[in-house]
Amino acid sequence: MNGKSRKYTLLSLILLTAALSLVSCVEIKKSRPILKIKEYERLIAGRLDAQYVGTRACLSACHAHDDIKRAFDASTMGAQMKGNTQMPMVDCESCHGPGSLAIKGITKELVEENKKRGIKTTCNYKTLIDIKNLPAPAKSLICLKCHTANATFNLHEWNTGIHAINDVSCPDCHNIHGGPDLKVKPVDTAEMCFKCHQDIKAYYNMPNHHPVLEKKVFCTDCHNPHGTTTEHLLKRETVRQTCTQCHGEKQGPYLYEHGDLTEECTTCHLPHGSPNNNLLKVREPFLCLECHETHPVNTITGETISAETKQYFFTRCTDCHSAIHGTDTPSPSGKGRFIQ
Ligand code: HEC
Ligand code: HEC
Ligand code: HEC
Ligand code: HEC
Ligand code: HEC
Ligand code: HEC
Ligand code: HEC
Ligand code: HEC
Ligand code: HEC
Structure with a gap:
C-alpha cells in the first residue's frame, strides 16, 4: 500500500463515518428523547413530602x-x-431517598x-426512589x-464515554449490595464485562490469546470503562502505547524500521485473541504476502525453492526475517531486511 492510496482510504473512511453518524444521530433523537x-x-430527589430519618430509624x-x-x-x-x-x-x-413515608407506622x-x-x-x-426503573442517566446521577469528576478523578470523561452514551449506568458494573467490596477487583473484571461483551469472550477462547482468563492480564490494563478521550476506551493515547506499556522491547526507534507499520500494532495483531499464533490477524506467510x-x-541444504513450489508456503517468513518489528543491525547486503 502506498501513502497516497492510504490517504484516500482514510478520507473515504472519514466521509463514510461522518455520513453514518449523521444518520445515527437522527436515529437516536427519534427513538429516545434525551x-x-x-x-x-x-x-432522583425522591418524594418531596418525605423526610430523611437516618439509617438507624430506617x-x-x-x-x-x-x-x-x-x-x-x-x-x-x-x-x-x-x-x-x-x-x-x-x-x-x-x-x-428520604425514608419517613416508607417506615410510617x-x-x-x-x-x-x-x-x-x-x-x-x-x-x-414504593415511596422510595424506584432505582431499578430509572433511566440510566438518572441512575448514574x-x-x-457525590462522585464528581473532582472527587473521583477516573470519572472525568464519564459523560462523553461510550458506556454513558449507550445507557450503561454505574450499578450495571458496581454491585452495591453484593458484599463489602464496591470496587470491581481486577480478577473479577473479565466476567463482569463479558455479561455484555460476549463477542470479546469468544476471542479469549481462541487458541492464542492474552492471558486474561488466566488472570494475568486484565481488561483494565488496557481499558478505562469510565470513559476516555481515546477511541475504544483505551487508557493510553494510542493502540501502540497500549501495547508497548508491556512489550517495551517492540517500541524502537530502530535504525531499520518496518516502514511505518509498527505505528499500529493492530496492522498485524489482534488485541484479545486469534486463531493464529502470536495473535496474528492472518497466518504467515499470507500476512506478509498481503x-x-x-x-x-535457499534452504539449509543450499537448494533453491522457487516461490511457486508448494513447500515454500510452509515456510514462515520470520524464520529468516526474525527481527520483524525493526532492528539496528543491517542485513548482509547492507540493507534493513530484518533478518538479524
Ligand atoms: C450508594 C448507593 C446506595 C446506598 C448507600 C444504598 N443502596 Fe440499596 N440499592 C442501591 C442500588 C443501586 C440498588 C439496586 C437497584 C437495582 O436493582 O437496579 C439497591 C437496591 C436495594 C434493595 C433492593 C434489593 C436488592 O438487593 O436488590 C434494598 C432492599 C436496598 N437497596 C437496601 C438498602 C439499605 C438497607 C441501605 C443502607 C444500609 C442501602 N440500600 C444503601 C444503591 C444504594
Ligand atoms: C462498565 C463498567 C463500569 C461502569 C459503568 C462504572 N464503573 Fe466504576 N469501576 C469499574 C471497574 C472495572 C473499576 C476498577 C478499576 C480498576 O481496577 O482500574 C471501577 C472503579 C471505580 C471506583 C474506584 C476508584 C477508581 O477510580 O478506580 C469508583 C469510585 C467508581 N468506579 C465509581 C463509578 C461511578 C460513580 C460510576 C458511574 C458514574 C461507575 N463507576 C461506572 C467499572 C465500571
Ligand atoms: C452520599 C455520597 C455518595 C453517594 C451517593 C455514592 N457514593 Fe460511592 N463513595 C462515597 C464516599 C465518601 C466513598 C469513599 C471515599 C472514596 O473512595 O471516594 C465512596 C466510595 C465508593 C467506591 C469505592 C472506592 C474505593 O476506592 O474502594 C465505589 C466503587 C463507589 N463509591 C461507587 C458508588 C456508586 C456506584 C454509587 C451509586 C450507586 C455511589 N458510589 C454513590 C460517597 C458516595
Ligand atoms: C492488551 C490490551 C487489551 C486488553 C487486556 C483488553 N483489550 Fe479490549 N481492546 C484493546 C484494543 C487495542 C482495542 C482496539 C482494537 C482496534 O483498534 O482494532 C480493543 C477493543 C475492544 C472493544 C471494541 C472493539 C471490538 O472488537 O468490539 C471492546 C468491546 C473491548 N476491547 C472489550 C474488552 C474486554 C471486555 C476486555 C477484558 C475481558 C478487554 N477488552 C481486554 C486492547 C485490550
Ligand atoms: C451493562 C452492559 C455492559 C457492561 C457490563 C460493560 N459494557 Fe462495555 N459497552 C456496552 C455497550 C452497550 C457499549 C456500546 C456499544 C458497543 O460498542 O457494543 C460498550 C462499549 C464498550 C467499548 C467500546 C467499543 C468500541 O467499539 O469502541 C469498550 C472498549 C468496552 N465497552 C469495554 C468494556 C469493559 C472493559 C467492561 C468491563 C469493565 C465493559 N465494557 C462492561 C455495555 C457494557
Ligand atoms: C498488561 C500487559 C500487556 C499489554 C498491555 C499487552 N500485552 Fe501482549 N502479552 C502480555 C502477556 C503477559 C503475554 C503472554 C506472554 C506469555 O505467555 O509468555 C503477552 C503475549 C503477547 C503476544 C504473543 C502471544 C503468544 O502466542 O505468545 C503477542 C503477539 C502480544 N502479546 C501482542 C500484544 C499487542 C499487539 C498488544 C497491544 C494491543 C499487547 N500485546 C498488549 C502482556 C501484555
Ligand atoms: C508487520 C506486521 C507486524 C506488526 C506491525 C507488529 N508485529 Fe508483532 N509480530 C509479528 C509477527 C509476524 C510475529 C511472529 C514472530 C515470530 O514468529 O518470530 C510477531 C510477534 C510479536 C510478539 C510475540 C513474540 C515476540 O517477539 O515477543 C509480540 C509481543 C509482538 N509481536 C508485539 C508487537 C507490538 C507491541 C507491535 C506494535 C508496536 C507489533 N507487534 C507490531 C508481526 C507484526
Ligand atoms: C501492511 C503491509 C505489510 C505487511 C503485512 C508486511 N509488510 Fe513488510 N514492509 C511493508 C512496507 C510498507 C515496508 C517498507 C518498504 C520500503 O521502505 O520500501 C516493508 C518492508 C519490509 C522488508 C524490507 C524490505 C525493503 O525493501 O527494505 C522486509 C524484509 C519485510 N517488509 C518483510 C515482511 C515480512 C516477513 C512480513 C510478514 C511477517 C511483512 N513484511 C509484513 C509492508 C508490509
Ligand atoms: C530462508 C530465509 C528467508 C525466507 C524464508 C524469506 N526470506 Fe525474504 N529475504 C531473505 C534474504 C536473505 C533477503 C535479502 C537480504 C539482504 O538483502 O541482505 C530477503 C529479502 C527480502 C525482501 C526485500 C526485497 C527483496 O526482494 O530483496 C523482502 C520484501 C522479503 N525478503 C520478504 C519475504 C517474505 C514476504 C517472505 C515469506 C513469504 C520471505 N521474505 C521469506 C531471506 C528469507
Whole structure:
C-alpha cells in the first residue's frame, strides 16, 4: 500500500463515518428523547413530602435488611464518617431517598405481632426512589452527586464515554449490595464485562490469546470503562502505547524500521485473541504476502525453492526475517531486511 492510496482510504473512511453518524444521530433523537439534566435530577430527589430519618430509624424496627447493612457498613462507602460527629457520610437514604413515608407506622411491636401471625412486614418501599426503573442517566446521577469528576478523578470523561452514551449506568458494573467490596477487583473484571461483551469472550477462547482468563492480564490494563478521550476506551493515547506499556522491547526507534507499520500494532495483531499464533490477524506467510512479493529462498541444504513450489508456503517468513518489528543491525547486503 502506498501513502497516497492510504490517504484516500482514510478520507473515504472519514466521509463514510461522518455520513453514518449523521444518520445515527437522527436515529437516536427519534427513538429516545434525551431529557434535560434537571428532569433527571427531579427523578432522583425522591418524594418531596418525605423526610430523611437516618439509617438507624430506617432499619431499627425490622431486621429484613441487616445483611445489606452489615456489608454496606464494611465497605469504603459505609465506613466514611463525618469528622468529629461520627455520623455516616453515606447512608441508605443517600441513594434511596428520604425514608419517613416508607417506615410510617412500622414499630417493633407491629413487626413482632405480624411475625407471630406468620406475616412478613414490608416497608412502603414504593415511596422510595424506584432505582431499578430509572433511566440510566438518572441512575448514574445518584452516584455522581457525590462522585464528581473532582472527587473521583477516573470519572472525568464519564459523560462523553461510550458506556454513558449507550445507557450503561454505574450499578450495571458496581454491585452495591453484593458484599463489602464496591470496587470491581481486577480478577473479577473479565466476567463482569463479558455479561455484555460476549463477542470479546469468544476471542479469549481462541487458541492464542492474552492471558486474561488466566488472570494475568486484565481488561483494565488496557481499558478505562469510565470513559476516555481515546477511541475504544483505551487508557493510553494510542493502540501502540497500549501495547508497548508491556512489550517495551517492540517500541524502537530502530535504525531499520518496518516502514511505518509498527505505528499500529493492530496492522498485524489482534488485541484479545486469534486463531493464529502470536495473535496474528492472518497466518504467515499470507500476512506478509498481503503486502509483499514472494522471493526464492535457499534452504539449509543450499537448494533453491522457487516461490511457486508448494513447500515454500510452509515456510514462515520470520524464520529468516526474525527481527520483524525493526532492528539496528543491517542485513548482509547492507540493507534493513530484518533478518538479524
Ligand atoms: C450508594 C448507593 C446506595 C446506598 C448507600 C444504598 N443502596 Fe440499596 N440499592 C442501591 C442500588 C443501586 C440498588 C439496586 C437497584 C437495582 O436493582 O437496579 C439497591 C437496591 C436495594 C434493595 C433492593 C434489593 C436488592 O438487593 O436488590 C434494598 C432492599 C436496598 N437497596 C437496601 C438498602 C439499605 C438497607 C441501605 C443502607 C444500609 C442501602 N440500600 C444503601 C444503591 C444504594
Ligand atoms: C452520599 C455520597 C455518595 C453517594 C451517593 C455514592 N457514593 Fe460511592 N463513595 C462515597 C464516599 C465518601 C466513598 C469513599 C471515599 C472514596 O473512595 O471516594 C465512596 C466510595 C465508593 C467506591 C469505592 C472506592 C474505593 O476506592 O474502594 C465505589 C466503587 C463507589 N463509591 C461507587 C458508588 C456508586 C456506584 C454509587 C451509586 C450507586 C455511589 N458510589 C454513590 C460517597 C458516595
Ligand atoms: C462498565 C463498567 C463500569 C461502569 C459503568 C462504572 N464503573 Fe466504576 N469501576 C469499574 C471497574 C472495572 C473499576 C476498577 C478499576 C480498576 O481496577 O482500574 C471501577 C472503579 C471505580 C471506583 C474506584 C476508584 C477508581 O477510580 O478506580 C469508583 C469510585 C467508581 N468506579 C465509581 C463509578 C461511578 C460513580 C460510576 C458511574 C458514574 C461507575 N463507576 C461506572 C467499572 C465500571
Ligand atoms: C492488551 C490490551 C487489551 C486488553 C487486556 C483488553 N483489550 Fe479490549 N481492546 C484493546 C484494543 C487495542 C482495542 C482496539 C482494537 C482496534 O483498534 O482494532 C480493543 C477493543 C475492544 C472493544 C471494541 C472493539 C471490538 O472488537 O468490539 C471492546 C468491546 C473491548 N476491547 C472489550 C474488552 C474486554 C471486555 C476486555 C477484558 C475481558 C478487554 N477488552 C481486554 C486492547 C485490550
Ligand atoms: C451493562 C452492559 C455492559 C457492561 C457490563 C460493560 N459494557 Fe462495555 N459497552 C456496552 C455497550 C452497550 C457499549 C456500546 C456499544 C458497543 O460498542 O457494543 C460498550 C462499549 C464498550 C467499548 C467500546 C467499543 C468500541 O467499539 O469502541 C469498550 C472498549 C468496552 N465497552 C469495554 C468494556 C469493559 C472493559 C467492561 C468491563 C469493565 C465493559 N465494557 C462492561 C455495555 C457494557
Ligand atoms: C498488561 C500487559 C500487556 C499489554 C498491555 C499487552 N500485552 Fe501482549 N502479552 C502480555 C502477556 C503477559 C503475554 C503472554 C506472554 C506469555 O505467555 O509468555 C503477552 C503475549 C503477547 C503476544 C504473543 C502471544 C503468544 O502466542 O505468545 C503477542 C503477539 C502480544 N502479546 C501482542 C500484544 C499487542 C499487539 C498488544 C497491544 C494491543 C499487547 N500485546 C498488549 C502482556 C501484555
Ligand atoms: C508487520 C506486521 C507486524 C506488526 C506491525 C507488529 N508485529 Fe508483532 N509480530 C509479528 C509477527 C509476524 C510475529 C511472529 C514472530 C515470530 O514468529 O518470530 C510477531 C510477534 C510479536 C510478539 C510475540 C513474540 C515476540 O517477539 O515477543 C509480540 C509481543 C509482538 N509481536 C508485539 C508487537 C507490538 C507491541 C507491535 C506494535 C508496536 C507489533 N507487534 C507490531 C508481526 C507484526
Ligand atoms: C501492511 C503491509 C505489510 C505487511 C503485512 C508486511 N509488510 Fe513488510 N514492509 C511493508 C512496507 C510498507 C515496508 C517498507 C518498504 C520500503 O521502505 O520500501 C516493508 C518492508 C519490509 C522488508 C524490507 C524490505 C525493503 O525493501 O527494505 C522486509 C524484509 C519485510 N517488509 C518483510 C515482511 C515480512 C516477513 C512480513 C510478514 C511477517 C511483512 N513484511 C509484513 C509492508 C508490509
Ligand atoms: C530462508 C530465509 C528467508 C525466507 C524464508 C524469506 N526470506 Fe525474504 N529475504 C531473505 C534474504 C536473505 C533477503 C535479502 C537480504 C539482504 O538483502 O541482505 C530477503 C529479502 C527480502 C525482501 C526485500 C526485497 C527483496 O526482494 O530483496 C523482502 C520484501 C522479503 N525478503 C520478504 C519475504 C517474505 C514476504 C517472505 C515469506 C513469504 C520471505 N521474505 C521469506 C531471506 C528469507
